[in-house]
Amino acid sequence: MNYQHIQVPSQGQKITLNADNTLNVPDHPIIPFIEGDGVGVDVSPVMRRVVDAAVAKAYGGARKLEWMEVYAGAKATKLYGPNAWLPAETIDVVKEHLVSIKGPLTTPVGGGIRSLNVTLRQQLDLYVCLRPIQYFAGVPSPLKEPHKTNMVIFRENSEDIYAGIEFQADSDQARKLIQFLQDELGANKVRFPHTSGLGIKPVSREGTERLVRQAIQYAIDHDKPSVTLVHKGNIMKFTEGAFRDWGFDLAKREFGAEEIDGGVWLRLKNPNNGKNIAIKDCITDAFLQQIVLRPIEYSVIATLNLNGDYISEALAAHVGGIGIAPGANLNETVAMFEATHGTAPKYAGKDYVNPGSMILSAEMLLRHIGWTEAADTIIQAMTKSIQSKHVTYDFARMMEGAVQVSCSGFGALLVEHIEQA
Numbered sequence: 001m002n003y004q005h006i007q008v009p010s011q012g013q014k015i016t017l018n019a020d021n022t023l024n025v026p027d028h029p030i031i032p033f034i035e036g037d038g039v040g041v042d043v044s045p046v047m048r049r050v051v052d053a054a055v056a057k058a059y060g061g062a063r064k065l066e067w068m069e070v071y072a073g074a075k076a077t078k079l080y081g082p083n084a085w086l087p088a089e090t091i092d093v094v095k096e097h098l099v100s101i102k103g104p105l106t107t108p109v110g111g112g113i114r115s116l117n118v119t120l121r122q123q124l125d126l127y128v129c130l131r132p133i134q135y136f137a138g139v140p141s142p143l144k145e146p147h148k149t150n151m152v153i154f155r156e157n158s159e160d161i162y163a164g165i166e167f168q169a170d171s172d173q174a175r176k177l178i179q180f181l182q183d184e185l186g187a188n189k190v191r192f193p194h195t196s197g198l199g200i201k202p203v204s205r206e207g208t209e210r211l212v213r214q215a216i217q218y219a220i221d222h223d224k225p226s227v228t229l230v231h232k233g234n235i236m237k238f239t240e241g242a243f244r245d246w247g248f249d250l251a252k253r254e255f256g257a258e259e260i261d262g263g264v265w266l267r268l269k270n271p272n273n274g275k276n277i278a279i280k281d282c283i284t285d286a287f288l289q290q291i292v293l294r295p296i297e298y299s300v301i302a303t304l305n306l307n308g309d310y311i312s313e314a315l316a317a318h319v320g321g322i323g324i325a326p327g328a329n330l331n332e333t334v335a336m337f338e339a340t341h342g343t344a345p346k347y348a349g350k351d352y353v354n355p356g357s358m359i360l361s362a363e364m365l366l367r368h369i370g371w372t373e374a375a376d377t378i379i380q381a382m383t384k385s386i387q388s389k390h391v392t393y394d395f396a397r398m399m400e401g402a403v404q405v406s407c408s409g410f411g412a413l414l415v416e417h418i419e420q421a
């Protein structure tokens with residue numbers, strides 16, 4: 001295949017799908033990557049060095065990832081033209097190669113382009129944003145018992161106010177819509193109708209069910225004690241409240257969950273081991289309090305898009321910050337791994353930030369393609385590096401006796417630990 005700017009590696013094959021939707025992974029799979037804006041130039045190359053070292057260590061040269069750079073964000077505009085933030089060939093390649101990884105991409109506030117991150121998720125219909133929250137011993141935390149925080153967030157990735165249906169205050173569209181709301185729907189509660197911008201929050205039964213189905217299946221497959229649906233359904237009854245109701249209905253219908261506590265919550269038996277899995281719910285503001293006070297009560301979290309954005313960043317702070325918080329955008333066939341943090345522009349190009357979020361996202365990628373030995377190697381090296389207290393600024397400033405190292409310095413330390421393992 002000839003692309004406009006993408007160079008296909010001379011070695012390597014595509015990952016393909018088997019008939020049952022499992023992955024067929026060659027020993028030299030081509031992995032598309034987006035470097036990312038801002039600190040993307042710092043963290044992406046370090047991530048690749050660490051992953052290559054882990055794969056080499058685990059498989060002694062029998063397996064290797066063949067990286068293929070694809071473009072989005074500012075780098076794409078330099079190659080493809082001033083408005084080409086997300087070239088079509090990037091979308092095609094990511095879809096076709098099934099497994100990819102990306103650095104952060106800039107989104108301007110107020111005006112300008114809509115989020116490329118959100119656009120990628122929407123165009124590829126990657127409806128699960130999976131963000132595990134795990135604690136590495138020795139990581140500085142504001143909590144007294146950070147090891148009690150052990151959650152996996154399933155953030156709905158395709159709906160909610162991230163759909164980008166917004167109308168600017170004072171525009172023709174906003175005026176028309178307010179008129180329609182007042183005249184046709186009797187909605188007269190817009191407090192300042194002449195100066196209001198409007199945003200629409202679509203939340204569907206299909207969108208909710210496919211997300212909650214994945215969260216419950218994950219709890220079954222990974223022997224987790226509960227799935228909590230987090231929503232603000234007391235206020236937003238037909239969007240967030242419906243998310244809870246549709247999620248509970250699905251748990252009953254597809255997983256045989258039964259009502260407990262007079263129907264307040266549900267319980268199902270894990271078919272793999274007969275253990276109970278509680279299906280609970282919690283209102284978002286209460287949840288944000290409880291994850292600080294009683295994190296041990298929460299395990300798998302299923303929530304809407306905006307809640308998931310807030311919750312994943314708050315929980316990341318409990319276990320060391322977004323410098324080491326990994327993530328993935330998934331559907332049944334395509335997976336795009338990505339750091340949870342953004343482009344941190346003030347640190348861009350300074351070889352300063354923590355590459356851990358990108359590296360641990362790549363660790364998830366390795367596990368996703370079944371290369372668990374290489375993934376384990378990364379986790380072991382990460383644990384050793386943190387315990388040696390040679391860490392980037394974000395950890396160093398909260399850790400007594402730490403030696404501050406650069407972004408690439410931390411990567412080099414990981415490679416050292418991998419090679420010595």
Ligand SMILES: NC(=O)C1=CN([C@@H]2O[C@H](COP(=O)(O)OP(=O)(O)OC[C@H]3O[C@@H](n4cnc5c(N)ncnc54)[C@H](OP(=O)(O)O)[C@@H]3O)[C@@H](O)[C@H]2O)C=CC1
Binds near residue numbers: 107339344354394
């Ligand atoms: N998926 C994506 O691509 C995302 C993109 N964005 C975009 O990124 C841009 C900047 O967003 P902003 O809100 O500033 O959020 P950022 O996540 O980019 O940065 C906020 C703060 O988080 C800390 N931080 C971020 N990355 C790291 C890291 N690797 N290591 C250590 N600390 C880190 C820094 O804290 P401190 O100042 O304390 O050192 C930084 O100032 C925006 O355009 C936004 O839209 C945002 C989130 C996700």
Ligand SMILES: O=C(O)CCC(=O)C(=O)O
Binds near residue numbers: 116118
């Ligand atoms: O797309 C963006 O700019 C921000 C996205 C974000 O905050 C996230 O995915 O967590």
Ligand SMILES: [Mg+2]
Binds near residue numbers: 309310313340
């Ligand atoms: Mg975010």
